[in-house]
Amino acid sequence: MSDETGFMTMGRAGEVDDIPPIGVGMLGYAFMGKAHANGYKKLSYMAWPPPLMPRLISIAGRDEQAVSAAARRYGFERHVTDWRELVADPEVELFDNGGPNNLHAEPTIAAAEAGKHVICEKPLGRDAAESHEIWQRVEATGVVHMCAFNYRFVPAVRLARQLLEAGDLGEIHHFRGRYLQEWGATDAEVWRFDKSLAGSGAIGDLGTHVIDLARYLVGEIAAVSALTATFRPGREVDDAFESVVAFESGAVGTIEATRFATGRKNAFQWEINGSKGSIAFDMERLNELQVSDGSNGFRTILVSEAYHPFWEWWWPHGHIIGWEHLIVHELHHLLACIAKDRPLGPHGATFEDGYRNALVCDAILESAAEGRRVVIP
């Protein structure tokens, strides 16, 4: 794996030097806990040798029975019901925070201040101020910090970035991104609908992903004009938002997200148009990138055939990968950077990215509330 891609070269020889271990402590055992546990386990043998060998030390959750079951299922050595025990655990060297948004700030800061590297789910904080506090406090400790914008680790997204960096698309004129899901009509009360826990609705949950790829692929956003919609009476957070964005580079476009797109399961779709070419993507077909080089037609590139650095880990061409493998790539990158003492960026998102992302989210909310274009500080 070449250095240009930000990944370590994989050893191929039969002989492997001793692989140093790293102890992992995890907060949360639901969707993200499962995905991250799977990620640590898989990277330990799929991308051989791993930069560090993860040891699943301890997992924290408030429901003792549930967290105990999760520990057994995923192979954590122990479980705790108070995240402070994770922070205090000397064997935990990496703190993985997959808890709800209101549990991002305090545990993450505490872990960093206890000298542990940290990875925190997105959005980093519930607003830009909280995100800034997390970033500044953690940055001051000197530990490695990652904000889990996992879609940077889709092979097709990396291929897109390669094409953009190589100038294959020329000057960029447009970014159009939308994240469409359909489950918002539910009557279930989940934490994602509670403003004090989630901070925002579709913006923080889905919109942050679109904003992150917009920043990763096109650059910083200069200004937004937006509206939000809450279709369910009485719901505290946005069900959808629509925004027009201007990038610092002069590119313009739209960023949208909704939980009310019937029939769309996980349709994170984006398109970029440049003076020499265009690319388009849909997360529901995450193995494919549509590429126009400005001559005839869009190619449907199966990423296995085009993007070898990631693909070495997996299977013969055309044997497609799944959503979970993005997490494997992401956690591998984190461990590689810790092992080599290398910066996480530009491919891995840091807490600074989490903060800059939150600035855009706040601007969207402000623009929607005030009915005017808002410039990002």
Next chain:
Amino acid sequence: MSDETGFMTMGRAGEVDDIPPIGVGMLGYAFMGKAHANGYKKLSYMAWPPPLMPRLISIAGRDEQAVSAAARRYGFERHVTDWRELVADPEVELFDNGGPNNLHAEPTIAAAEAGKHVICEKPLGRDAAESHEIWQRVEATGVVHMCAFNYRFVPAVRLARQLLEAGDLGEIHHFRGRYLQEWGATDAEVWRFDKSLAGSGAIGDLGTHVIDLARYLVGEIAAVSALTATFRPGREVDDAFESVVAFESGAVGTIEATRFATGRKNAFQWEINGSKGSIAFDMERLNELQVSDGSNGFRTILVSEAYHPFWEWWWPHGHIIGWEHLIVHELHHLLACIAKDRPLGPHGATFEDGYRNALVCDAILESAAEGRRVVIP
């Protein structure tokens, strides 16, 4: 063809009563002139019997040699170099205005005031004020007036409207429309880049189509927040615009258009999400409508199989139609309404639609200029 669809029932018997003629005078012989001439010729035998039998009387253009050649090619009985002669021609009963935008107002009003029915290309005027003037002056004469928003006559669009009217999609939450072309990087000086001739750029040319289908399918737009972009230095009109829209119904979405989407030839794409289902469309595959009924998956409906009222004119199922056939449908509808003295709407766009469309365009420009949300009057 059933009345519900706004189309005449086609006679099937061998015997056909005398078909009354209608004399057509046309302004313009370029792209739109060719498309409309073809439309009149085709409808005279494809949708048998035609409601009126078009007679191609006269065609006007400033270049004598070119307009003479066009007259011979398309079978007009005569040609003129001054549109006033068309207006004065007693054999012309229908005035078809396919000239550039600055030639919409005066000739169209003059023709109507001379008692001729009128069809005028979109945008109706170069701004809302001019459009309002055209509408009011023509409406006062009592002639039939049509604004040529031909994409209402795509079978897939009609099928979409049927589904929406039947309530199959439930309450509508989102409309997302974009019209992407790529030819804007040209150095050629065409009238579409001249503000005095065109009024606006991508907005008037492409955006009006998106706005029209938004209005036709979802309803009136209440407010917009927008930005425009001119990528070519020195160009007077917008190369692209991006807007966020709120509908009177409570639906929200985006409307965009650009001439700088490399690789996209005629990608007028839109998606509507409702509480019970969703539909999606791309003009580059105009024979297909994507339909989710809220259960598993989107169907790719080949419109020949689903939408019989239009399809009767054409071929066996699966033998697809082309872009030009929308014009055939449109002109047929116009002649049918003239013949039966029936209102053009809701399926045919009138000059009132041209005006209401222009209000949205003006609001987009105003919002872009002032950086605030603009409410449509």
Next chain:
Amino acid sequence: MSDETGFMTMGRAGEVDDIPPIGVGMLGYAFMGKAHANGYKKLSYMAWPPPLMPRLISIAGRDEQAVSAAARRYGFERHVTDWRELVADPEVELFDNGGPNNLHAEPTIAAAEAGKHVICEKPLGRDAAESHEIWQRVEATGVVHMCAFNYRFVPAVRLARQLLEAGDLGEIHHFRGRYLQEWGATDAEVWRFDKSLAGSGAIGDLGTHVIDLARYLVGEIAAVSALTATFRPGREVDDAFESVVAFESGAVGTIEATRFATGRKNAFQWEINGSKGSIAFDMERLNELQVSDGSNGFRTILVSEAYHPFWEWWWPHGHIIGWEHLIVHELHHLLACIAKDRPLGPHGATFEDGYRNALVCDAILESAAEGRRVVIP
């Protein structure tokens, strides 16, 4: 339009020399009659100037009322109820035979022997012997003869042929062609189910099209192994056939057709694999060709952007054409060859192609009946 493509250069100047006329007599007024009448009318102004200006002289059919209505609808100067009158009509210079298969041989031969050029629907005869008789008798008269394999005139098919001729696909290994329709389960008694009228079922109707493109794109078929199926009890002809084919060139593949593919309207699909690239096509998306150049991914080429010789006739890029336009291309080619006294091939199919096609059909039937591989003579 360049000579390499087998088409005439279109005049562009306003001035056009006198266009010589050609009188057309047509047998049949159903599906093919409508498609061909439309073709003659459209080519007279779309591909300007036409090589010859078609005059619709006379149309023949047994039902006086129906043929009289068709004459009026399509603009034929007169109608007759006995095809012999067409043959005897001195104003008829081109005889267009769109009648059922049992009416191909006698009228076509008679017309040719009366000195008229002839175009006959496919299959040429009901078997190879009848096809051979037609070919030999007509060839002896010296008139121009075309067998109406219209799918050679799909722009995407021409683009495919260009790529193949240019060697872009390298050595050809595979042709896989299938023509899938769904209407075979009907209880209606149509002439296509009557062996004495049709000769065969899916083979003659749909299979001949696949065989023709196999020959046009890949070359002569050397041997076949096949089976046929008749799903409806009591039906005289095949509902479907499946065959394995070996080409003289060494390529191998399959040719299939069925009227029992529920959900498939007009799915004539084929794929060609060569040592350097591959191409794939589906008639339900006839404006698109899928092209792999052996590097990453298949391009979806919208033919408007790639294939200019045909496209000049039509609209701006991305404004797609329909099925009927293939007939316009085909009849234009026929008139151009008559006007210039040029050979019809390789792009236009002659009666020799009709005969060679029938040899393959007969071999398929023989192989199916005898359970062994059959070598084409």
Next chain:
Amino acid sequence: MSDETGFMTMGRAGEVDDIPPIGVGMLGYAFMGKAHANGYKKLSYMAWPPPLMPRLISIAGRDEQAVSAAARRYGFERHVTDWRELVADPEVELFDNGGPNNLHAEPTIAAAEAGKHVICEKPLGRDAAESHEIWQRVEATGVVHMCAFNYRFVPAVRLARQLLEAGDLGEIHHFRGRYLQEWGATDAEVWRFDKSLAGSGAIGDLGTHVIDLARYLVGEIAAVSALTATFRPGREVDDAFESVVAFESGAVGTIEATRFATGRKNAFQWEINGSKGSIAFDMERLNELQVSDGSNGFRTILVSEAYHPFWEWWWPHGHIIGWEHLIVHELHHLLACIAKDRPLGPHGATFEDGYRNALVCDAILESAAEGRRVVIP
């Protein structure tokens, strides 16, 4: 997970009874070794609780350095260079044979006769005779035996089988299957090109998968007519084959496979047409099934939304899975059947399936060699 699907119900409670272990011995550490090792590791926590908890006891390979590295990487307790040691190892209770085809018979039979359950890669033997010998010898021991036709464990394939069993497609008329890869033009000498090691070429490698799904979805094949092609001079095995098949049920179709389809990476594509509906599939988009219910259009069903029994193991809807997960499903099914002493069929393929598959392969080769239809015994 319901019993109808052949899968165990997954426990959901936090409390899990003791999970009995099963010791696994594996022959081979290349592509299939990696895929199966990954499968055992993943099923131990993804489908919780696993029916048996796999213990990776020992792995065998001739290259001591390589097999030692594989053992370390995948976590086998030990490694050996002679498969007989696996057979003799009392801790090995399940023998997983992923070796080349010439190493299927002897080790598999020996393992079974030593009382170990066995799973063997496809094709079972190098021809029907060898396959029959393996089946009979292993069947006689009473152990559980699985032939690794993993594509039965694609969720879309299971969904297809559900639709077929429910009669949703009506009477089946057609099966059309093809497995297209492109790597055959390589000059590399791999065991797959050596007749003594592989038995056959594209037939045994790819064709067996198509035959297996044909049998699983449509039923037994009664007769074949075929040809084979070897494009590379001097190569001992087939590079491609083409065959026409008749099923016992009266359905007809084609089965094809090639290693010379430039641009196709892993395109295992099939379509089934029935009197009430049709389904179509492409392994390069393995999360999707195309379904026509005989009314308008094919649905693109994302299997996550439709097929819950498998999906419970994975992620929220629309978060797609990859190729490797088929192996997880397959091995889970094997362990569940061993644990519950239940028959492997109909969803799991047994050695009898391996043998019946080989009968079809032999018939294809015989038909190709003799140029006649061959009836399957």
